[in-house]
Amino acid sequence: MEYLKELVWLIGGPQGSGVDSSASTFAIAVASGGYHIFGSREYHSNIMGEHSYYQIRASEKQAHSPVNKVHILATFENETLHIHQDSVLPGGAVLYDEATTKPEELKRKDVVWIPIHYMELIKQVAVEFGREKDTQKLAVMRNVLSVSASLAILEYPFEILARTVEAFFKAKKPKLAKINVRAAEIAYNYARDKAVNLGFNYRIKPIPTPPGERRILLNGSQAAALGKIVAGCRFQTYYPITPASDESEFLESHPEFGVVVVQCEDEISSICMAVGGAETGVRASTATSGPGFCLMVEGMGWSGINEVPVVIYDYQRAGPSTGLPTRFEQGDLKFALYAGHGDFPRIVMAPGDTEEYFYFGMDAFNYAERYQCPVIFLLDKNLANSTKTVSWFDPNQLTVDRGALLSDEELLKMVHSNGGSQNGKYKRFQFTESGISPRAVAGQEGGVFWNTGDEHNEYGHITEDPMLRLKMMEKRMGKLDLAEKEIPLHKKIKTYGASAKDADCLAVTWGSMKGPILDVLADLEKEGIKVRLLQMILMSPFPVQEMMEELNQAKLKIGVEMNYSAQLCGLIREKTGVAMDSFILKWTGRAMTRDEVRDGLRNIVKKHEKKVVLTHGA
Amino acid sequence: MALNVKEVKTEIVSDWCPGCGDFGILNAIHMAIADLGKPLHKVAVFSGIGCSGKTPHFINSYAFHTLHGRGLPFAIGAKLANPELTVLSVGGDGDGYGIGAGHFLGSARKNVDLTYIVFDNAVYGLTKGQASPTLHRNEKPKSLPMPNINDNINPLNVALCAGYTFIARGYAYDVKHLKELIKKGVEHKGFALIDVLQPCPTYNNLYTKEWFEGIEENEETGAKTKKNPRVYKLEDTGWDPVVKNPNNMEEVEHKMSKAFLKAQEWGDRIPIGVFYQIRTQDYGERLAERMPSYFKTPPAKYPYYDPKTMKPTTDVSEVLKGYQVI
Numbered sequence: 051m052e053y054l055k056e057l058v059w060l061i062g063g064p065q066g067s068g069v070d071s072s073a074s075t076f077a078i079a080v081a082s083g084g085y086h087i088f089g090s091r092e093y094h095s096n097i098m099g100e101h102s103y104y105q106i107r108a109s110e111k112q113a114h115s116p117v118n119k120v121h122i123l124a125t126f127e128n129e130t131l132h133i134h135q136d137s138v139l140p141g142g143a144v145l146y147d148e149a150t151t152k153p154e155e156l157k158r159k160d161v162v163w164i165p166i167h168y169m170e171l172i173k174q175v176a177v178e179f180g181r182e183k184d185t186q187k188l189a190v191m192r193n194v195l196s197v198s199a200s201l202a203i204l205e206y207p208f209e210i211l212a213r214t215v216e217a218f219f220k221a222k223k224p225k226l227a228k229i230n231v232r233a234a235e236i237a238y239n240y241a242r243d244k245a246v247n248l249g250f251n252y253r254i255k256p257i258p259t260p261p262g263e264r265r266i267l268l269n270g271s272q273a274a275a276l277g278k279i280v281a282g283c284r285f286q287t288y289y290p291i292t293p294a295s296d297e298s299e300f301l302e303s304h305p306e307f308g309v310v311v312v313q314c315e316d317e318i319s320s321i322c323m324a325v326g327g328a329e330t331g332v333r334a335s336t337a338t339s340g341p342g343f344c345l346m347v348e349g350m351g352w353s354g355i356n357e358v359p360v361v362i363y364d365y366q367r368a369g370p371s372t373g374l375p376t377r378f379e380q381g382d383l384k385f386a387l388y389a390g391h392g393d394f395p396r397i398v399m400a401p402g403d404t405e406e407y408f409y410f411g412m413d414a415f416n417y418a419e420r421y422q423c424p425v426i427f428l429l430d431k432n433l434a435n436s437t438k439t440v441s442w443f444d445p446n447q448l449t450v451d452r453g454a455l456l457s458d459e460e461l462l463k464m465v466h467s468n469g470g471s472q473n474g475k476y477k478r479f480q481f482t483e484s485g486i487s488p489r490a491v492a493g494q495e496g497g498v499f500w501n502t503g504d505e506h507n508e509y510g511h512i513t514e515d516p517m518l519r520l521k522m523m524e525k526r527m528g529k530l531d532l533a534e535k536e537i538p539l540h541k542k543i544k545t546y547g548a549s550a551k552d553a554d555c556l557a558v559t560w561g562s563m564k565g566p567i568l569d570v571l572a573d574l575e576k577e578g579i580k581v582r583l584l585q586m587i588l589m590s591p592f593p594v595q596e597m598m599e600e601l602n603q604a605k606l607k608i609g610v611e612m613n614y615s616a617q618l619c620g621l622i623r624e625k626t627g628v629a630m631d632s633f634i635l636k637w638t639g640r641a642m643t644r645d646e647v648r649d650g651l652r653n654i655v656k657k658h659e660k661k662v663v664l665t666h667g668a
Numbered sequence: 669m670a671l672n673v674k675e676v677k678t679e680i681v682s683d684w685c686p687g688c689g690d691f692g693i694l695n696a697i698h699m700a701i702a703d704l705g706k707p708l709h710k711v712a713v714f715s716g717i718g719c720s721g722k723t724p725h726f727i728n729s730y731a732f733h734t735l736h737g738r739g740l741p742f743a744i745g746a747k748l749a750n751p752e753l754t755v756l757s758v759g760g761d762g763d764g765y766g767i768g769a770g771h772f773l774g775s776a777r778k779n780v781d782l783t784y785i786v787f788d789n790a791v792y793g794l795t796k797g798q799a800s801p802t803l804h805r806n807e808k809p810k811s812l813p814m815p816n817i818n819d820n821i822n823p824l825n826v827a828l829c830a831g832y833t834f835i836a837r838g839y840a841y842d843v844k845h846l847k848e849l850i851k852k853g854v855e856h857k858g859f860a861l862i863d864v865l866q867p868c869p870t871y872n873n874l875y876t877k878e879w880f881e882g883i884e885e886n887e888e889t890g891a892k893t894k895k896n897p898r899v900y901k902l903e904d905t906g907w908d909p910v911v912k913n914p915n916n917m918e919e920v921e922h923k924m925s926k927a928f929l930k931a932q933e934w935g936d937r938i939p940i941g942v943f944y945q946i947r948t949q950d951y952g953e954r955l956a957e958r959m960p961s962y963f964k965t966p967p968a969k970y971p972y973y974d975p976k977t978m979k980p981t982t983d984v985s986e987v988l989k990g991y992q993v994i
C-alpha cells in the first residue's frame with residue numbers, strides 16, 4: 051500500500067451528463083480532508099453529447115496546473131475509456147461500466163480494472179426507496195456512484211463523502227439528498243470489496259491542516275466576480291460569450307451586493323454602456339472574450355480620449371475568430387495593447403492565479419480611476435474554469451484609491467475660486483503638472499462638462515488647434531509615465547524560485563502559465579536545474595527598468611506562453627531590445643501541464659533546444 | 669422652477685449651415701430643458717456623430733458627444749447608474765437607424781426612462797449627403813450621384829414594433845410644438861422616441877422647408893405663397909395616442925394598429941405629434957424589484973468603502989462560506 055502525497059483523478063463523459071458535478075463532489079470531499087485541489091475542466095463548444103472531462107489534482111502542497119498522468123480514471127462509457135486509458139499510471143485504476151464495456155476495450159494490462167454495474171447498483175437503491183419504476187430517471191446517480199467508488203478504493207473515509215454529498219444535494223435538490231447518500235454508501239461498500247481482491251494499492255487519508263486556516267474551493271470566474279464586488283464595481287454590462295459570461299451571471303445572481311448587471315444587445319453596447327455608467331462615478335466594468343473585445347475597440351478609444359475610467363475583463367480563449375471557443379490560449383495580449391486607432395493611454399495587466407483574480411481586481415479599478423483611463427484585465431479560460439483551493443479571501447488587505455475624484459464640496463470650492471458657481475467654469479481636462487485633471491462626474495453641482503470623441507480643449511469642447519492637440523496628447527500619454535513611476539515593483543512583476551544570481555535560467559511568463567512553472571521549480575532543483583520564474587503582471591505601461599535588470603542578469607532566457615507567436619516575448623523585445631534565447635509554446639487549446647513544462651525546461655537547459663512546442667491533452 | 673433659456677445655452681457657436689433644421693431642434697431642446705426647470709447638473713445629454721451629433725456642445729448641462737450610432741448605450745449606462753439624471757439622447761437618422769440600428773431595437777426592450785430625439789434629414793449630412801435609412805427608393809437629392817437604390821425604413825413603425833412606449837414625430841421649424849413634444853417625452857416614464865423632420869438645405873433639396881410647409885415661390889416675382897402645407901398636427905384632428913389601460917390588450921392592439929397605419933401617411937399629408945403612448949414598467953422599476961435599494965443607493969451612490977480608511981466594506985463572507993472546505 052502506498053499513501054500518496056498527490057492523487058490525480060479524472061472523470062470523463064458526454065457533456066451534460068454530470069461530469070462537472072461529480073468532479074465538484076470529489077474535489078470538495080478530498081479538499082475537506084486537507085488536500086489542496088487544482089481541478090481543470092475541458093469541454094467542447096457543445097451543450098450535450100460531446101466528450102468532456104475534468105481532472106482533479108489533490109495534493110499535500112499547493113498545485114497550480116494539470117498533469118499528464120492520473121491514478122484513477124472514472125468512466126461510464128467507451129469514449130472516455132478510449133481517450134483516457136493511456137493516461138493512467140501503472141498500478142492505477144479504471145472504473146468502467148461492466149454492463150456496456152466489451153472485454154477487448156480493456157487494453158491496458160498494467161492497470162487495475164474495476165467493474166461497476168452502475169444500473170444494477172442504482173436499481174438496488176431504487177428498490178430500497180420504493181422507486182423501481184424510476185430506475186431510468188435515477189441513472190444520473192451513477193455520478194455519485196463513481197465518486198464514491200473512487201474514494202472507496204482509496205479507503206478515504208466514507209463519513210467525509212457522506213457529508214459532502216448531503217451538503218451538495220441539500221443546497222440544490224434537498225429531496226434527493228437521502229437517496230444519493232445511500233447510493234454512495236452502496237457503491238462505497240461494493241467497490242472497496244472489489245478493489246481489495248484486484249490489488250489496487252494507492253491510498254489517501256485526511257491530512258492535518260494548520261490550525262485556524264480557512265480554505266475555500268472556487269473557480270477563477272467566481273474569484274474574479276468577488277474581486278469586482280469588493281473593489282466596488284456596481285455596474286456591469288455584458289453580452290454572452292464563453293468563457294466570460296459566468297462572471298456576469300454570478301454578479302447577477304447576487305443582487306444583495308447591488309451590482310446592476312445589464313445584458314446588452316452586443317459588445318459595442320456593452321462597452322459604451324459601461325463608459326456611460328462610469329461618467330456618473332460608479333466603478334463600471336464589462337466582461338468579454340476575444341470576439342467581443344474586437345467589437346469594443348472604438349468604445350475603448352472613446353474612453354481613452356475622454357479619460358473615463360472603465361475596466362474591461364477579457365477572458366482569453368483560443369482565436370482567431372471563433373477559434374476554439376471553449377479552449378484556452380493567451381492570444382489577446384498584443385491585441386489588448388494595440389487595439390484602437392490613434393494613441394491613447396491604457397493599462398493592461400494580467401493576473402496569474404486564482405488569488406490574483408480576486409485581489410488584483412482592486413488594482414484594476416484603482417488604476418482606472420487614478421489614471422482616468424481604460425484598464426484591460428487579461429484573464430483566461432484555463433483559470434476561469436479551473437477550481438482551486440485558496441486561503442479565505444481577506445478584503446482588508448485591499449485599499450480603495452479613487453484618484454483625483456472630487457467630492458461635492460471640493461468641486462464647489464474649486465468652481466467658486468474659478469470665478470462663480472455657474473456651470474461651465476469647471477475644466478474637465480484641466481492641464482496639471484501630473485497630467486491628471488481633478489475629476490467631476492455627471493450629476494455633481496458645479497461640474498458640468500463636455501465630452502467628445504473629437505480632440506478637445508480643457509472644457510471638453512471640440513478643437514482642431516494644433517498646439518492644443520500637442521498639449522492634450524502629451525497630457526494624456528504622460529499619465530502612462532506617471533503610472534510607470536508610481537506602481538510598485540511587486541505589482542509589475544513577481545519572481546519565484548532561484549535568485550537571479552544562482553539561476554541557470556529565467557523562465558518568463560504571464561497569466562495562468564505561471565502555474566505549471568511554479569509546480570516544477572522544486573522538482574527541477576532536485577535535478578540540479580535552478581529556475582527563476584518571472585511573472586509579468588503589468589504590460590502597459592511596460593516596466594522597462596525592472597525588466598532590464600532581470601533580463602541582464604539571466605544566463606538563459608526562456609519564454610513560456612500559450613500562443614503561437616510568443617506575444618509577451620515580442621513585447622519584451624520591443625520595449626527592451628532583449629530577445630529570449632528559447633521558447634516553450636503551446637497553441638492546441640489545452641493548458642500546459644506540469645510534466646510538459648518540466649520536460650521542456652530541462653531540454654532547453656540541458657540540450658539547448660531553441661523552441662519546444664507542447665501538445666499534451668485530449 | 670423654469671430656467672431662463674439663456675442659462676441652458678453655451679457660448680459655443682454652432683457650425684451648422686445657414687438654414688439648417690438643426691437650429692430649430694436645438695432651440696426646442698433649449699426651451700424644453702428651461703421649461704422643465706431641472707437643475708442643469710442633473711441633466712445629461714448624449715449624442716452620436718454627425719452634424720446633429722454636435723448638439724451637446726451647445727447645451728449647458730453634462731453633455732457627451734459620443735460615437736457614431738452609440739449615443740443610446742452611453743445614455744442608458746448613465747441613466748441606470750444614476751437614475752436621478754434626466755437623460756436625453758440625440759443624433760442623426762443615419763446614426764440611429766443605420767449604424768446604431770441594433771441599439772435602436774435593443775434599447776426599446778429595456779424601456780429605460782429617457783428621451784431619444786432623432787434629427788431626420790434623410791441624408792448623412794456630415795459625410796456630404798449620402799442616402800440615409802429614411803430616404804425612399806429612387807429618390808435623388810442633389811447630393812446623390814444616382815437615385816437611391818435602397819428602400820427606406822419607417823422609424824415610427826419600427827419603434828412601434830420594437831416596443832417604444834412613447835412614439836412621436838416633430839418638425840424642426842415648428843419649434844413650439846417640438847418643445848412641447850420634448851417635454852412630454854421627458855415627462856413620459858419610459859423610453860420616448862421623437863423623430864424630427866429636419867430639412868438639410870445643403871444636401872437634401874427634396875425634403876425642404878418649402879416642401880414640408882407647402883410654400884411655393886413665383887419664379888418671376890420671387891413672391892412666396894403658402895398652399896396646402898404637408899405637415900399637420902395630429903392633435904388638431906382629435907387623435908388620442910394614449911393607452912388608458914395597459915392591461916387591456918384590446919385597447920393596446922387598437923391604439924397600436926391605428927398608430928401603425930397613421931405612421932404610414934406620407935406625401936401630401938404628413939402627421940406630426942404623439943402617435944402612441946403607453947405606460948409600462950420601466951427598466952429602473954424592474955431593477956428595483958430585484959434590488960429594493962436601487963433608487964436609494966443606485967450604482968453611482970452605492971457605498972462600498974470607508975471614506976476615512978479607504979478600506980472596502982462589502983462583506984462577501986456569506987458567499988465564501990458556500991465555498992468553504994476547511
Ligand SMILES: Cc1ncc(C[n+]2csc(CCOP(=O)(O)OP(=O)(O)O)c2C)c(N)n1
Nearest residue numbers: 717718719720736760761762763792793794
Ligand atoms: C464608425 C464610423 N463610421 C463612419 C463615420 C463617418 N460618419 C460621420 S457622420 C456620418 C453620418 C452622419 O449622418 P447622420 O447620422 O444622419 O447625421 P447628420 O449628419 O445627418 O446629422 C458618418 C457616416 C464615423 N464617424 N464613424
Ligand code: SF4
Nearest residue numbers: 684685688719793868
Ligand atoms: S449638411 Fe445639412 S444637416 Fe449638416 S449642417 Fe448642413 S444643412 Fe445641416
Ligand SMILES: [Mg+2]
Nearest residue numbers: 760761791793
Ligand atoms: Mg442625417
